[in-house]
Amino acid sequence: MNIRIGHGYDAHRLVPDRKLILGGVTIEHPLGLAGHSDADVVCHALCDAILGAMGAGDIGRHFPDNDEQYRGISSILLLKQVITLAEERDLRLGNADITIICQRPKLAPHLAGMQQQLAAACKITPDLLNIKATTTEQMGFAGREEGIATHAVVLMRTIHGNR
Numbered sequence: 001m002n003i004r005i006g007h008g009y010d011a012h013r014l015v016p017d018r019k020l021i022l023g024g025v026t027i028e029h030p031l032g033l034a035g036h037s038d039a040d041v042v043c044h045a046l047c048d049a050i051l052g053a054m055g056a057g058d059i060g061r062h063f064p065d066n067d068e069q070y071r072g073i074s075s076i077l078l079l080k081q082v083i084t085l086a087e088e089r090d091l092r093l094g095n096a097d098i099t100i101i102c103q104r105p106k107l108a109p110h111l112a113g114m115q116q117q118l119a120a121a122c123k124i125t126p127d128l129l130n131i132k133a134t135t136t137e138q139m140g141f142a143g144r145e146e147g148i149a150t151h152a153v154v155l156m157r158t159i160h161g162n163r
Contacts, residue, residue, distance in 0.1 A: 002158040003094065006053030010044035011141070011149035022100065022107070022148070023114025023131065024076040024121065029105045033148060036065035036072075042100060042114060042131075043075030045150035046122075047082045049096070053156040054089055079121045086156065093122045094155040100133040101142045101149040107133035 014020075018032025023042040033039035047059045056062075062085075063070045063078050070078075086092065096118075100107060111131050119126040136143040 004053040004055075004091065004156045006049040006051070006154045006156065008045040008048030008050070008052060008152040008154075009149065010041040010048065010059075011147050012039045012041050013147045014145060020105075021075070022102075022110065023098075024074070024117030025110050025113045027105060027107070027110055031145075037063070037070055037078065038072060038075050040075035041148055041150045042098060042118070042152075043079045043121075045152040046096060046098060046118065046154070047075075047079055049152040049154040050082050050086055050093065050156065053154055054086055054091060056085065056089075076117060076121050079118070083122055087159070090159050091156045092159050093124050093128070094157040095124075095128040096122070096130065096152060096154045098129070098131045098150060098152045100131070101136060101151075102133055103135045103138060103143050103145050 012033035012035050014031040015034040020027045020029040020032040021038045021040045044059055115126045115129055115131050119129045141147045142149055
């Protein structure tokens, strides 16, 4: 079986008058993330990790922020499109490990919902998608509550063993 590894990273500023959407889950918070789409850093990092494993660039190449069709779009939809692209290249997500870096809000109550949303979009069982959150002990932009960042690592495998 052929395997490929990919890493993704994304960060967005927290701003007023936006919904906070992480991993496809809307979270009650006075601030949301700034961005052209819904700015879901979790989905964006996961997309970049999958695209990286495919050798297919990054999310900005596939869904440019100057293209109006992506304004306000759900990043879960973008993730589904990335999964379709992977399948067209005979690749399937083997597993993913995701870390969200966020001082507030506390994300533990939302992680299971994110896991369900992301696993469904990726066409895998939830046990193959690990998601966790950490703070930076009030250091850096995430610690000062200026933004949220996410790292994602994926293992992709060939579907038919042809690559």
